[in-house]
Amino acid sequence: xxxxxxxxxxxxxxxxxxxxxxxxxxxxxxxxxxxxxxxxxxxxxxxxxxxxxxxxxxxxxxxxxxxxxxxxxxxxxxxxxxxxxxxxxxxxxxxxxxxxxxxxxxxxxxxxxxxxxxxxxxxxxxxxxxxxxxxxxxxxxxxxxxxxxxxxxxxxxxxxxxxxxxxxxxxxxxxxxxxxxxxxxxxxxxxxxxxxxxxxxxxxxxxxxxxxxxxxxxxxxxxxxxxxxxxxxxxxxxxxxxxxxxxxxxxxxxxxxxxxxxxxxxxxxxxxxxxxxxxxxxxxxxxxxxxxxxxxxxxxxxxxxxxxxxxxxxxxxxxxxxxxxxxxxxxxxxxxxxxxxxxxxxxxxxxxxxxxxxxxxxxxxxxxxxxxxxxxxxxxxxxxxxxxxxxxxxxxxxxxxxxxxxxxxxxxxxxxxxxxxxxxxxxxxxxxxxxxxxxxxxxxxxxxxxxxxxxxxxxxxxxxxxxxxxxxxxxxxxxxxxxxxxxxxxxxxxxxxxxxxxxxxxxxxxxxxxxxxxxxxxxxxxxxxxxxxxxxxxxxxxxxxxxxxxxxxxxxxxxxxxxxxxxxxxxxxxxxxxxxxxxxxxxxxxxxxxxxxxxxxxxxxxxxxxxxxxxxxxxxxxxxxxxxxxxxxxxxxxxxxxxxxxxxxxxxxxxxxxxxxxxxxxxxxxxxxxxxxxxxxxxxxxxxxxxxxxxxxxxxxxxxxxxxxxxxxxxxxxxxxxxxxxxxxxxxxxxxxxxxxxxxxxxxxxxxxxxxxxxxxxxxxxxxxxxxxxxxxxxxxxxxxxxxxxxxxxxxxxxxxxxxxxxxxxxxxxxx
Numbered sequence: 001x002x003x004x005x006x007x008x009x010x011x012x013x014x015x016x017x018x019x020x021x022x023x024x025x026x027x028x029x030x031x032x033x034x035x036x037x038x039x040x041x042x043x044x045x046x047x048x049x050x051x052x053x054x055x056x057x058x059x060x061x062x063x064x065x066x067x068x069x070x071x072x073x074x075x076x077x078x079x080x081x082x083x084x085x086x087x088x089x090x091x092x093x094x095x096x097x098x099x100x101x102x103x104x105x106x107x108x109x110x111x112x113x114x115x116x117x118x119x120x121x122x123x124x125x126x127x128x129x130x131x132x133x134x135x136x137x138x139x140x141x142x143x144x145x146x147x148x149x150x151x152x153x154x155x156x157x158x159x160x161x162x163x164x165x166x167x168x169x170x171x172x173x174x175x176x177x178x179x180x181x182x183x184x185x186x187x188x189x190x191x192x193x194x195x196x197x198x199x200x201x202x203x204x205x206x207x208x209x210x211x212x213x214x215x216x217x218x219x220x221x222x223x224x225x226x227x228x229x230x231x232x233x234x235x236x237x238x239x240x241x242x243x244x245x246x247x248x249x250x251x252x253x254x255x256x257x258x259x260x261x262x263x264x265x266x267x268x269x270x271x272x273x274x275x276x277x278x279x280x281x282x283x284x285x286x287x288x289x290x291x292x293x294x295x296x297x298x299x300x301x302x303x304x305x306x307x308x309x310x311x312x313x314x315x316x317x318x319x320x321x322x323x324x325x326x327x328x329x330x331x332x333x334x335x336x337x338x339x340x341x342x343x344x345x346x347x348x349x350x351x352x353x354x355x356x357x358x359x360x361x362x363x364x365x366x367x368x369x370x371x372x373x374x375x376x377x378x379x380x381x382x383x384x385x386x387x388x389x390x391x392x393x394x395x396x397x398x399x400x401x402x403x404x405x406x407x408x409x410x411x412x413x414x415x416x417x418x419x420x421x422x423x424x425x426x427x428x429x430x431x432x433x434x435x436x437x438x439x440x441x442x443x444x445x446x447x448x449x450x451x452x453x454x455x456x457x458x459x460x461x462x463x464x465x466x467x468x469x470x471x472x473x474x475x476x477x478x479x480x481x482x483x484x485x486x487x488x489x490x491x492x493x494x495x496x497x498x499x500x501x502x503x504x505x506x507x508x509x510x511x512x513x514x515x516x517x518x519x520x521x522x523x524x525x526x527x528x529x530x531x532x533x534x535x536x537x538x539x540x541x542x543x544x545x546x547x548x549x550x551x552x553x554x555x556x557x558x559x560x561x562x563x564x565x566x567x568x569x570x571x572x573x574x575x576x577x578x579x580x581x582x583x584x585x586x587x588x589x590x591x592x593x594x595x596x597x598x599x600x601x602x603x604x605x606x607x608x609x610x611x612x613x614x615x616x617x618x619x620x621x622x623x624x625x626x627x628x629x630x631x632x633x634x635x636x637x638x639x640x641x642x643x644x645x646x647x648x649x650x651x652x653x654x655x656x657x658x659x660x661x662x663x664x665x666x667x668x669x670x671x672x673x674x675x676x677x678x679x680x681x682x683x684x685x686x687x688x689x690x691x692x693x694x695x696x697x698x699x700x701x702x703x704x705x706x707x708x709x710x711x712x713x714x715x716x717x718x719x720x721x722x723x724x725x726x727x728x729x730x731x732x733x734x735x736x737x738x739x740x741x742x743x744x745x746x747x748x749x750x751x752x753x754x755x756x757x758x759x760x761x762x763x764x765x766x767x768x769x770x771x772x773x774x775x776x777x778x779x780x781x782x783x784x785x786x787x788x789x790x791x792x793x794x795x796x797x798x799x800x801x802x803x804x805x806x807x808x809x810x811x812x813x814x815x816x
Contacts, residue, residue: 228241481667533551
């Protein structure tokens with residue numbers, strides 16, 4: 001692990017050091033929310049969303065005593081701390097890690113391109129780990145901060161580095177290339193990602209190719225003329241290309257795909273060679289050929305390459321959050337066991353607040369380059385600092401070093417030994433992290449620990465949730481606060497899981513419809529302020545007990561809540577709903593005098609905000625009405641606000657309003673459906689889908705001509721028909737109106753119409769023209785099949801589709 005003194009770092013980055021003690025630095029920290037140690041250096045980076053200087057106190061409270069800053073700081077407020085002042089903290093981070101990279105004279109593979117970077121990196125790791133100790137980018141750390149943090153991992157025992165570099169605008173690669181200094185470059189491809197920030201594809205390819213300017217070798221597919229042209233402009237490296245279309249370093253002669261594998265034949269240095277990979281999709285084939293040519297360039301024999309290619313496994317680019325047995329949460333990060341990814345995963349489970357106890361199931365960490373004693377001392381430090389309560393070690397080496405861990409533990413020589421001793425009662429209401437090297441096959445443990453649900457699942461992409469959140473944040477004025485709606489089980493996406501992400505990303509308020517939704521969040525550890533939009537008198541005691549904040553919309557509900565607060569002898573925050581034209585709930589204009597008088601009589605009610613609801617903010621024909629609502633709201637809110645000191649918050653805008661009416665942001669806005677990836681103001685392309693509903697094929701059969709299918713014999717075949725039965729029905733959210741061809745699903749990228757009537761728990765689809773087997777995946781909606789299209793099939797809106805997905809459908813949460 002890297003180690004520098006604080007004084008040497010100040011010299012390297014050219015900073016001015018205010019030092020109280022000369023610390024040793026081993027860890028670089030950018031996020032004050034993550035647990036850390038006294039050997040950490042916090043970089044106060046200014047970004048689009050946050051200024052790191054605002055979180056110095058948080059980092060100090062977590063134990064950090066070393067800081068890199070770019071503005072004056074009162075060091076006396078942070079005793080025993082060191083501060084390095086620089087012009088730009090991000091550039092200082094990059095400068096430090098560029099210096100660190102220069103200390104290593106080893107081969108380094110640098111990978112860039114629009115798609116496939118992470119898969120190529122991970123497959124190269126799988127293919128080369130037998131003869132190399134490899135440092136590589138954790139997950140997809142390829143940004144302006146991800147690349148330096150990846151390079152910081154380099155240690156004297158490493159014999160190879162594999163790092164990916166991504167850019168989103170002109171000029172970024174000029175900073176990354178001097179840091180990575182690759183000796184071998186891989187250019188995967190050029191796609192449409194971030195196209196809006198470049199003049200054209202040619203400019204984007206040229207910018208990416210800057211990574212390879214000082215390479216010894218660069219590897220690419222010459223079938224893409226844009227990529228080929230960018231590489232040809234490089235003056236220094238030797239070029240190694242592959243092609244399906246013309247003569248190349250590796251000419252692809254044939255690609256033959258079977259049900260579960262692909263055989264690829266090529267011509268390399270006049271010699272016919274071949275490999276077989278256990279994948280059939282075009283992206284995997286392209287990624288595998290890139291890896292093939294890299295290994296040939298490294299002079300690995302094709303016999304060795306062919307043998308290793310057959311053992312390639314899918315790249316687990318995501319950590320999955322699963323509902324586990326006995327009210328546990330399982331964080332599945334199997335097949336990715338090294339110190340870097342372990343630290344990332346430990347930080348993730350520390351974001352999970354629903355359980356106080358956290359258990360780590362860890363296999364032997366293979367080929368770390370450390371001595372076992374050094375390695376497991378470092379692992380022991382990590383689990384201690386990250387608050388792990390129990391360690392289950394699997395493998396002979398971690399078991400041998402059990403004495404280093406000062407927490408509850410049990411140890412097994414193999415996965416099989418753990419499975420033989422497994423007792424489900426040992427896991428109760430805790431968060432369980434699985435971190436296992438591939439050879440330990442931890443999927444067997446994951447299957448045991450998961451709560452058994454049927455095979456229809458709703459996958460929630462938490463990275464996409466954060467992307468959408470940040471998109472809307474960027475539309476706000478600096479001082480505008482943000483309330484986010486998590487009512488109706490967070491629009492079907494999971495109340496706690498979404499609320500937890502929102503709290504971690506520092507939104508200001510949450511809103512739920514009913515008190516029980518807020519109570520559930522409180523019981524699972526959410527501490528953000530929560531507004532209850534439909535409070536009921538029967539729940540007032542619980543609202544007060546769990547510190548929820550009710551919306552008051554009538555004089556009657558105001559008086560009843562004031563009485564409940566008086567009984568509890570406490571002042572209490574409330575929110576006032578004003579009716580400006582929605583005519584649902586709220587105080588009308590003519591009630592303002594009575595409302596103000598009632599509030600003066602009830603000083604125990606502390607008004608936190610006043611708000612209203614726009615009726616048609618997403619529909620341009622009604623814009624005049626929206627402006628009228630806003631003007632009326634401002635007049636009503638100001639009448640109330642002048643009676644309060646300090647000022648109360650005013651909020652009006654919903655998701656569509658945030659995009660279309662920025663002049664009405666007032667003090668706070670309310671984000672709803674936009675967070676969940678549904679555009680309602682012509683901004684769909686800027687949002688990311690967060691939800692994928694999928695199932696599997698339970699059974700396939702061929703039905704004779706003129707045979708009826710399903711209840712009521714509403715569908716008869718015309719000729720023999722091959723049908724699949726799927727374990728999803730109207731009790732899961734698949735409406736009956738989709739019966740008899742009114743709806744379809746997607747199997748291997750092809751439409752499969754629903755035949756017969758949709759049943760409560762099942763439906764049948766037509767497989768004609770689709771090569772499918774029992775157990776194959778079926779997509780209802782997802783990234784490539786928008787939920788809006790599915791809603792249209794059901795003659796409804798995406799809101800209803802999302803909230804209509806039954807809770808018996810298992811939710812799986814994942815993030816990179």
